[in-house]
Amino acid sequence: MALSEHEQRLLDQLEQQLHADDPKFAHSMASDSRKSMSTRRLVIGSLITIAGILVLLAGIVWQIIIVGVAGFLIMGGGVYFATTKSKQVATGQPLGKPSKAPTGGKSGFMSSLEDKWDERKRDQT
Template sequence: MPLSEHEQRMLDQLERQLNDEDPRLATQLAETSRPALPVRRIVLGAVLGVVGLLVILAGVSTHLLLVGVLGTLLLGAGILVLTARRPAQAARPGRSGRPTPDAGRGEFMSRLEQRWDERRRREP
């Protein structure tokens, strides 16, 4: 559902305020988005899904339960490849020298919280 004209103006005003108050944060928010799936994962997931469907059809047409189960497993693996998140990598030192988890959104949120705390400490 698209935003109304009033909502769009309010959103634009909020974006301008954020850019004025903390341009570094605004830049990071603009750059931070859900990373796109690599093409290899998309192709692998689609191929596994199609092969799984074909094997299920073969199992149904031959009345072999084991072939149908194998096809279901292949189809599930294809879906898993497409929807699974990347595993979190080992902790690495951040700017402060302390280890921070490299878990995408978790790291992003912790940086936002740190900036918020720093800003609150600076204010009288």
């Protein structure tokens, strides 16, 4: 369902205000998520998954349940490792540096959103 012209203008205004208030956050939200996926983590996770499959098959061949379960867990851990983002990629900062606390500029943005919401409600009635 397409947005009306009024809704599109409001959305554009909100986007411009977000870029003005917090350009770093706006840029991180606009970035392509495929770029944030680490090739290194994908390769390592795939290798761990393959090792888990081999351990699972060894448990089946030797008929040792605990080895099969361990292989399954290793395989699941490899898939999890490959598909999650590292802390460094998720925050956009090196691992050793703590992130800064958000500044107080948010209240103006939120109050502006509330005012626009109230205005929209008044226009509808």
